[in-house]
Amino acid sequence: MSWFAALRHTGRAGLRWERAYTDPKRAVRGALAVALVVFPVLALGGAREATSAAMGAFIAGTATFQRSFRPRPTLAVAAGVGLGVSTFLGYLAVGVPGMFPLLLAAWSFAAGLAWALGPTAGVVAANTVTVMLVVVQLPVSVPTAVDHALLCALGGGVQALVIAVWPIRNWGAQRDALADAYAELAHYARRLRHDPHATIDPEPLMQARHAAALTPWQERRRPPELHGLRAVAERIRPALAAIADPEIGAAAEGPERDRAREVLAGAAQLLDALARAIRSGEPLDYPKSTPAALAPPGPPVLRGPAQRAARRLTTQLSRASGALDRGRETPLTGPVTGPDGGLRRPGLAAMAPVAVRTAWRQVRLGTPVLHHAVRLAGVVTAAYLLARLTGLHHSYWAAMTAAMVIRPDFGQTYSRGVARVAGTVVGVLLATAVVELGRPDQWVSCALAVVCIGGAYLTLKTGYAVTTTCISAYVVFLLDLLPGSALHTAWERVLMTLLGGAVALLAYALFPTWETARLPERTAEWIAAVGRYAAAVLAGYGDPAGRDPHTVRSALLEAREARADFLQAREKAAAEPVALAAHSPQLTRTQLGRVREALGYLSRVALLMEAHLPPEEAEPVSGATGFGERLARATAAAGAAVLTGAPVDFAGLRAAHRAWEESELPATDPELAFSHRGSEQQDVVRSGCRLLLNALGELERALKRPQEAKASAAG
Structure with a gap:
C-alpha cells in the first residue's frame, strides 16, 4: 500500500462514526458521576479544585469504557489513583526549573511500557500524561498540590461508587x-x-478463556450459570x-x-x-x-x-x-459434573508487582513495547519543549495532543492523528463561540462540561473524531472557570493541536514500528506452535496411561495465541505503506494467505485426533510418541527456514513416516476398520498422520519461493 493510500485509509477510519456502538445508559451514568463530583467541589472549594476533580472523574470514567474483564469499579479506582499520583508529582516538578520536562519524559516512558499489560492499561496510562499536563497549569503551592491530587483520586472513587450503586448489565462483558x-x-x-x-x-474461545479468569471479588459474585x-x-x-x-x-x-x-x-x-x-x-x-x-x-x-x-x-x-436450566426436565438432561478448575486473576493489590514484572520484561532491545515507550517519551517531551519556545500560555496542548495521538501501530496513530486534529479544531471553535457569545457563569460552564462529557462517553466506541470534539469542548468549558480571553485561548489551542499532531505523525514516520517486518517471525511461531500441538496429541496415543491432559491443553492454547498474533500482525500490516518484500524477500501476501490455509488444515487434523484420544487403559500405539517428536522438530525447522530464507522441506519426515508405518502400523482391511476395539486407535493414528503429512505438503508448497516453484515445474 502506498503512503497516499495508507493515509487516506487511516484518515477515513479516524473520522468514521458508527451509531450502533453507542451505550446511552453507561454514558449517562458516567456523566452523572462527574456531576456529583464537580458541582459540590465547585461550591466548596472553587474553580481550580473543581477542575482537578472533574479531570479525575472524567478519565476514571473513560477507563471503565475500555474492553476489560476486570470489575468496572476496580478500573475506576485504579485510574483515579494513577491520576492522583501523576498530578502530585507534576505539581512538585513544575516549580523546579528544568525538572518538569524530565518528569514528563519519564512518566511518558512508563506509560508506553504500560502497553505490555494490554490496551486498557496503555490507554489509561496515556490519559494520566494528558491530565498531568492540564492540571499542573493551575498555580498552586505544594501543600495544596496534595489537595488537587486527592481530588483527582476522589473523582475515580466517585465513579466507582456510582458504578456499584447503579449497575448496568453486570457481568455483561463475560x-x-x-x-x-x-x-x-x-x-x-x-x-x-x-x-x-x-x-x-478460535478467537471467541480465547476471549471466553480470558473472561473466565476471575479476581477473588468476582469469584464470590459470579452468577451460577x-x-x-x-x-x-x-x-x-x-x-x-x-x-x-x-x-x-x-x-x-x-x-x-x-x-x-x-x-x-x-x-x-x-x-x-x-x-x-x-x-x-x-x-x-x-x-x-x-x-x-x-x-x-x-x-x-x-x-x-x-x-x-x-x-x-x-x-x-x-x-x-x-x-x-436446572429446573426444567428435558430429554437431554443427564449427569452434571463440577468444573475441572477455575482460572484465577490477581486482584488490584496483587496486580501491582505482576504489572511491574511484566513491563520490566519488555525493557530489552528489539521489543515493540520498548520502541513505543521510547518514541512516546521523545515525542511528548519534544512537543512540550517546541511549544514552550512559542511563548504561548496554552502551549501544553501540543504535548497533550501528541500523547493522545501516538499509539504502538501505524493505523491507530495516523487515524487518531487525523481525527484528533479535526475534532479538536471543531470542538474548540464551537465551545469558544458558546463561551464568547453566551458569557456563561461558572455553574453553567460546569453544566455544559458535564453535557460534553456525556457526549464523549456516548461516542467513545463509535468514532474518535466525534469523541475528540466533545472532549475538546469539555476542556474549554472547564478552563472557562478560570480567568482568560476565550478567543485568544481558542487560537492558541488550535495552533498547539496542529503542532502536537504534526510532531507525533512525523515522529512515527521517522521511527516506525512496522508490523510488516514481524510477519515472518509471527509465521514461524505459528508453524512451530501447531507442530508442538500435533506432537502433544500423538504423545497421548503413544502413552495413554502416562498422558497429562494439561500438556495437550497448553499446546493448544499456545497454537491459538500464535495464530491470533499472526492474524493481528497481518491485519495491521495490510494498512502500512511498506512492502512485505522489503522485509521478507521469501514471502509474499499471497503466500501468507496460503500458509494460513495450510496451518488451518494442520490444526484441524490435530483437533480431530485430539477428539479420539484413548482412555488411560487403552493399548499404546507403538512409535506415535517418537513420530510426534520428529514432527515437532520438523515444524520448528520449517519456522527457522521462514526466518532465514532457506527452503522448507519435509522429505525427511515423510521418509520417517513410511518406515514407521511399514514396521509399526500394519495395514488393515478397510471393511473391518473400527470393528475391533484393539485396532481403533491404530486406525485413527494411521489416518490422522496421513492427513498431517498432506497438510505439511500444503505448507511446503505455500512457502516455496517463486524461483523454487519454477525449478520444480521445469523439472
Missing part, C-alpha cells in the same frame, strides 16, 4: 464473551454440515469436528453422513439457544425438534469413532443446558 464462543460453535456446526473440513475461528460453561464449550469443539470428518468420523456418503448432518443441525440449534440464554440471562429456549435430532429413537446409525463422538457431544450439550 456473558458476551461466553455467548460469542457458543455462537461460534453453532456456526461451526452448520459449516461442518456442508464442508466436513471447515475450520473454527457462568460457572463451568467455558470448559464444556472446549469439549464440544472437538466432538463436532470428529462427527463430521469423513476420514475419521462419519462416512462421506450414505446413511451415516445423513445422520451426521442431522446431529450437527440439532447441535447448532441448541448451541444458538445456549448463546442467547447466556447473553440475556433468560431461561433456555430451543425448538422442539432439537432433542429428536440429537438423540433419535431406534438403533444407532453412526458407528465407531463417529458414534462415540456423538455420545460425547450430547453429554456435553446436556451439561451446558443443565447449567442454564
Whole structure:
C-alpha cells in the first residue's frame, strides 16, 4: 500500500462514526458521576479544585469504557489513583526549573511500557500524561498540590461508587464473551454440515478463556450459570469436528453422513439457544425438534469413532443446558459434573508487582513495547519543549495532543492523528463561540462540561473524531472557570493541536514500528506452535496411561495465541505503506494467505485426533510418541527456514513416516476398520498422520519461493 493510500485509509477510519456502538445508559451514568463530583467541589472549594476533580472523574470514567474483564469499579479506582499520583508529582516538578520536562519524559516512558499489560492499561496510562499536563497549569503551592491530587483520586472513587450503586448489565462483558464462543460453535456446526473440513475461528474461545479468569471479588459474585460453561464449550469443539470428518468420523456418503448432518443441525440449534440464554440471562429456549435430532429413537446409525463422538457431544450439550436450566426436565438432561478448575486473576493489590514484572520484561532491545515507550517519551517531551519556545500560555496542548495521538501501530496513530486534529479544531471553535457569545457563569460552564462529557462517553466506541470534539469542548468549558480571553485561548489551542499532531505523525514516520517486518517471525511461531500441538496429541496415543491432559491443553492454547498474533500482525500490516518484500524477500501476501490455509488444515487434523484420544487403559500405539517428536522438530525447522530464507522441506519426515508405518502400523482391511476395539486407535493414528503429512505438503508448497516453484515445474 502506498503512503497516499495508507493515509487516506487511516484518515477515513479516524473520522468514521458508527451509531450502533453507542451505550446511552453507561454514558449517562458516567456523566452523572462527574456531576456529583464537580458541582459540590465547585461550591466548596472553587474553580481550580473543581477542575482537578472533574479531570479525575472524567478519565476514571473513560477507563471503565475500555474492553476489560476486570470489575468496572476496580478500573475506576485504579485510574483515579494513577491520576492522583501523576498530578502530585507534576505539581512538585513544575516549580523546579528544568525538572518538569524530565518528569514528563519519564512518566511518558512508563506509560508506553504500560502497553505490555494490554490496551486498557496503555490507554489509561496515556490519559494520566494528558491530565498531568492540564492540571499542573493551575498555580498552586505544594501543600495544596496534595489537595488537587486527592481530588483527582476522589473523582475515580466517585465513579466507582456510582458504578456499584447503579449497575448496568453486570457481568455483561463475560456473558458476551461466553455467548460469542457458543455462537461460534453453532456456526461451526452448520459449516461442518456442508464442508466436513471447515475450520473454527478460535478467537471467541480465547476471549471466553480470558473472561473466565476471575479476581477473588468476582469469584464470590459470579452468577451460577457462568460457572463451568467455558470448559464444556472446549469439549464440544472437538466432538463436532470428529462427527463430521469423513476420514475419521462419519462416512462421506450414505446413511451415516445423513445422520451426521442431522446431529450437527440439532447441535447448532441448541448451541444458538445456549448463546442467547447466556447473553440475556433468560431461561433456555430451543425448538422442539432439537432433542429428536440429537438423540433419535431406534438403533444407532453412526458407528465407531463417529458414534462415540456423538455420545460425547450430547453429554456435553446436556451439561451446558443443565447449567442454564436446572429446573426444567428435558430429554437431554443427564449427569452434571463440577468444573475441572477455575482460572484465577490477581486482584488490584496483587496486580501491582505482576504489572511491574511484566513491563520490566519488555525493557530489552528489539521489543515493540520498548520502541513505543521510547518514541512516546521523545515525542511528548519534544512537543512540550517546541511549544514552550512559542511563548504561548496554552502551549501544553501540543504535548497533550501528541500523547493522545501516538499509539504502538501505524493505523491507530495516523487515524487518531487525523481525527484528533479535526475534532479538536471543531470542538474548540464551537465551545469558544458558546463561551464568547453566551458569557456563561461558572455553574453553567460546569453544566455544559458535564453535557460534553456525556457526549464523549456516548461516542467513545463509535468514532474518535466525534469523541475528540466533545472532549475538546469539555476542556474549554472547564478552563472557562478560570480567568482568560476565550478567543485568544481558542487560537492558541488550535495552533498547539496542529503542532502536537504534526510532531507525533512525523515522529512515527521517522521511527516506525512496522508490523510488516514481524510477519515472518509471527509465521514461524505459528508453524512451530501447531507442530508442538500435533506432537502433544500423538504423545497421548503413544502413552495413554502416562498422558497429562494439561500438556495437550497448553499446546493448544499456545497454537491459538500464535495464530491470533499472526492474524493481528497481518491485519495491521495490510494498512502500512511498506512492502512485505522489503522485509521478507521469501514471502509474499499471497503466500501468507496460503500458509494460513495450510496451518488451518494442520490444526484441524490435530483437533480431530485430539477428539479420539484413548482412555488411560487403552493399548499404546507403538512409535506415535517418537513420530510426534520428529514432527515437532520438523515444524520448528520449517519456522527457522521462514526466518532465514532457506527452503522448507519435509522429505525427511515423510521418509520417517513410511518406515514407521511399514514396521509399526500394519495395514488393515478397510471393511473391518473400527470393528475391533484393539485396532481403533491404530486406525485413527494411521489416518490422522496421513492427513498431517498432506497438510505439511500444503505448507511446503505455500512457502516455496517463486524461483523454487519454477525449478520444480521445469523439472
